Amino acid sequence: MKWTIALIWLVLFTANYVNAQPFAYITNGNDNNVSLIDCATNTVIEVIPVGALPFRIAVAPNGNFVYVGNFDDNTISAIDTLTNNVIGTIPVGD
Secondary structure (H helix, E strand, C coil): CHHHHHHHHHHHHHCCCCCCCCEEEEEEHHHCEEEEEECCCCEEEEEEECCCCEEEEEECCCCCEEEEEECCCCEEEEEECCCCEEEEEEECCC
16 A cells, blocks of 8 residues: 555656646645646636645546646545546545
8 A cells, every 4th residue: 555655646746747738737735625727728628626735646648637736635636537527536645
C-alpha cells in the first residue's frame, strides 16, 4: 500500500506539463474544483468539483483519465475525460 501511495504522489508531483489538447485541466485550490479550459478559445467551459485543496494534476498516458491530488483530504480524484465527471476518489493517507 505504501508503494502505491508513493507512486501516485510521485506521478502527481513530477507531472507538470501534459499534452491534453484541446483542453487544459487547471486546479482551483481555494474553490475545491478543476476548471476545464478550451485551449482554442481560452475560455472555461466547465467546472468540476473535486476534493479539498486540489494541488496537482496528472493525465493518464491514453488521455482517458485525469488524476487530481487533493492536499487537504489526502485523496486523489479520478476524472473521466469523456464525461468530465469524477468517477472515483482514491484515499492515499497523509
